[in-house]
Amino acid sequence: MTNHQKRLAVPNSWPVERKTETFTVKAGAGPHGEAGVPLLILLRDVLGYVDSRKEARYALNQDSVLVNGDAVSDEARPIGMFDILAFAEREEYYRVFPDEGGRLALTSVDEDAASSRLGRISNKTAVPGGDVQLTLHDGTNVRVDAEDAGEYDTKDSIVVDNETKEIVAHFTYEEGALVTAVSGQHAGRIGEIDEIDVTLGSGSNAVTVSADDGDFETVEEYVVVIDENFTGDDE
Missing domain, CATH: 3.10.290.10 (RNA-binding S4 domain)
Known part of the structure; x- marks a missing residue:
């Protein structure tokens, strides 16, 4: 090869x-x-x-x-x-x-900012032993107790400590959440979700994002929930 x-x-x-x-x-x-x-x-x-x-x-x-x-x-x-x-x-x-x-x-x-990383939850499954496994956008997995699993859902984002591998923060995918577009023609733009338009059937839901440089619309697969510490403006 x-x-x-x-x-x-x-x-x-x-x-x-x-x-x-x-x-x-x-x-x-x-x-x-x-x-x-x-x-x-x-x-x-x-x-x-x-x-x-x-x-x-x-x-x-x-x-x-x-x-x-x-x-x-x-x-x-x-x-x-x-x-x-x-x-x-x-x-x-x-x-x-x-x-x-x-x-x-x-x-x-x-x-300090480099001590943890952000991950978007792409899948959530029960595993033997009663725990729930959260699969992140990069394919890595994080386990949570069954009693805590209800807090997390796909499209949410979590922050994982690089040393302990434990979840230290959780950001919910919802209207009003701060997001960045990671794909499509608006990639790199940051703003708050203004509206989530649920599409019936197998089509992707549309998301309207309010940004400082103007509103834009994209599909929800192209946005990731972040917070102000993950925008590149750490200073």
Whole structure:
């Protein structure tokens, strides 16, 4: 199996130039599915911390790069929306956040903000033992007690502590909630949900969002509930 990916065929969310060269690195197996950007691209092409795959492997073998609180050794590890990258020796911390146009961008945050990450609940299922499993947008799972499970629903967002892996905050998907568009023509825009228009049948519900730069409408799959600490304006 090839380790390369044609640049013209990469997802729109990848922060790479498509016409400069023919190939780029291929993402490995892991979170975020096909939308995940290989860590090497962020280290080499976005941050400029390394010049080659060899240098990236050396740096990662020193446990100097943390993703969501865990040391990463695979330069092809997929990185995606709301992941936290920490470079403790440099005292630099970044959150992966959707930019205008849907491209993933790195937003600098402080150490405290980098101690947890945001996740959108995409599925909720009962598991053996009586607990309930919340599956997040990147495919990771968080377990909650059955008696607490009623608080959470799909499309809600939770904040997970990177060290304890426990839920430290919960944001409900509802009218009035602060959201960011993560896909579609309005990707990167932030505002409050003004109205949720429920569509009968199998069609997607429409969401009207009130933003400082004007209202916009999109489908609810394209918005994620956040709070003011997750807008990139941490300072």
